[in-house]
Amino acid sequence: MEVNKQAFRIGAAVVLLGAGIWIGTGWNSIIEADTNSATPGSADDPVVTKSYVDEQIAKLSGGTSNGSSNSGSNNEGQSGTLEVVTLPSGKLLIAADGSQVIVRAGKAVAYSADANGLADVTAGQDLTNGQVVPNNHLLWFPRPGRGITTDPSYTGSLTVMVSGSYTIK
Incomplete structure (x- = not known):
């Protein structure tokens, strides 16, 4: 068994x-x-060829060119293009939602009308109102009403690169 x-x-x-x-x-x-x-x-x-891809991108973006100009204090810059802007001492650069800014020269501080701030993408942190903005850091503005200005102790102008719309006040 x-x-x-x-x-x-x-x-x-x-x-x-x-x-x-x-x-x-x-x-x-x-x-x-x-x-x-x-x-x-x-x-x-x-x-596919590069010219075909460029043609399709132009159709999607409405056929706009890459150039943008700053007419006075308002700029309706196009996303994807970087514009070098000189911000005089004491002036305020207010970025539209979705805009990006890189401070290249000078001493800048963050500006925000509310308790929230702007995103320092390079450092991976949130900069609130009055906080020092490091040079060569990519800043992203998630909502309107936020921007940068010169540090109160700094008398020179700022040189910044801006992608997107902004207003200088």
Whole structure:
């Protein structure tokens, strides 16, 4: 009786192991059937040219050029372009929501009308009203009404790079 139990267990183990191997070898072909086998450059996966990509980008952006100008104290600059701006001492640069600023020269402090501040993306921190803005740090303005001004102890002007709309007051 004991021999029959042991023979049954060995037989069951052999059958299960064989079935597992058989299913495992067939499983690979099932997975391969679901992959994309398009050859690069074929009609299923075409190669595009730079001029085609530029044309599509121009269509999406409304066909605007990359140039932007500052007419007085208001700028409706285009996103993606950087404009070098000189901010006189005592003046305030208010950035529109989504604008980006990099202070290149001078000593700047953050300005915010509310308790929240602006994002110093380089340092990974939030700058609140009156906090020193480090030079060469990318600042992102998540909401309107926030900006930068010169440090009260600094008498020179600021040189900043701005991407997006802003107002100088």
